[in-house]
Amino acid sequence: MNFLKRYIIPRLIQYFIVIFIGITVVFLVPRLTPLDPVVTVLNRMTAYGAQYLDPSAIEKLKETMMELYGLKGNVLEQYLKFWGRLFKGDFGPSLSIFPTPVISIIMNSLPWTAGLLITVALLSWIIGNILGGLAGYYGDRNWAKILGLLAMTIYPIPYYIMALVLLILFAYVFPLFPMTGGYSVGLTPSFSLEFILNVLKHAFLPALSLILIGIGWWFLSMRSLTSTIVSDDYVVYAQIMGIPSRRILFQYVMRNALLPQITNLALQIGGIFSGSLITETVFSYPGLGQMLYMAINNGDYNLIMGIAVFSIVGIATAALLIDLLYPLFDPRVRYR
Structure with missing residues (x-):
């Protein structure tokens, strides 16, 4: 029992702390870059003629993309939703191989x-x-x-x-x-x-x-x-x-x-x-x-x-x- 308290349990606590901090950093770092994935998608669509679409349709598409990429709301709201999706194993769809789920690509x-x-x-x-x-x-x-x-x-x-x-x-x-x-x-x-x-x-x-x-x-x-x-x-x-x-x-x-x-x-x-x-x-x-x-x-x-x-x-x-x-x-x- 003493070995469990002094050796096993502290390392398990350290394990979960490391994962929590690491995942939090992973969440924050992409949001500090100037690259916006939604804007990237819209620019690509524009290059293929999406500029002729109805502006309301483009705005609706933008909102949908922000929801798919977890970018709706402030940073705290995004962070809480991120953990909620993470516990379900849901990372959303991939932009590179849309609409394939990220979890399928990783597996x-x-x-x-x-x-x-x-x-x-x-x-x-x-x-x-x-x-x-x-x-x-x-x-x-x-x-x-x-x-x-x-x-x-x-x-x-x-x-x-x-x-x-x-x-x-x-x-x-x-x-x-x-x-x-x-x-x-x-x-x-x-x-x-x-x-x-x-x-x-x-x-x-x-x-x-x-x-x-x-x-x-x-x-x-x-x-x-x-x-x-x-x-x-x-x-x-x-x-x-x-x-x-x-x-x-x-x-x-x-x-x-x-x-x-x-x-x-x-x-x-x-x-x-x-x-x-x-x-x-x-x-x-x-x-x-x-x-x-x-x-x-x-x-x-x-x-x-x-x-x-x-x-x-x-x-x-x-x-x-x-x-x-x-x-x-x-x-x-x-x-x-």
Whole structure:
């Protein structure tokens, strides 16, 4: 009961506060921009001959659009209506793909981004920590120095630069992978082996661009932690007692070095997500990043807010789950 009060409940409260503040910011920021989605729609209609419509019809259309985009009334009234619609899962229609509901667009795009993110996060975390732990423990080996040099070279590269380099190299110069899309045109989505392999082939370059940068970060941080732990007294004592190096590495050094890395995993999820948005745009990958880019270009309030809300909830939930699972890895938390 004490663990529940001192650890679980405070983190749940923090979780809901983060979501509340994040969604409030998402509501306010678009309203501070000079772009008006209703005016944008009317301007487009004017360009297609709507100026010949009856002025009363245009005014009625304007009122309807303001209602659809939640722009009727003052900011407080809009804010209360926004939360009311949010609890119902109603973000309104999309301007970019009118009149398709925003929630339908998100549900179609979310599996692509979620699949890409989960794969990238797990692979980069596992590979980077294993290589970083080995390089930190065997720091005097030549291969460890070479890996360190490669990590320091790759890590500062921005996500979109890495994506462009891979796109030019492996889709244009050496056409081994497709340049754009989530699967080949004309292929019907199914659970068949052909479709799954096709999806994996299209997702390879977007995932690789994120994994390479992620591995660089995890490698450098894990190597730094391991190099510090190696000189601790309990590790030196274990070496003097003749305990095998492999056991010291995995059970004494890397096991303790992984504790802060688990916490960092939750903090890095947000950064990976933002990087995936840029990467999806570069590869025209059918995820939330591509949809967000289209929504920003078209001033689509509803779609922007819908994607941002799902992003906030997803990142906060992932961080909460890692935080709640942390006592399983660190017994000291349970004993406090």
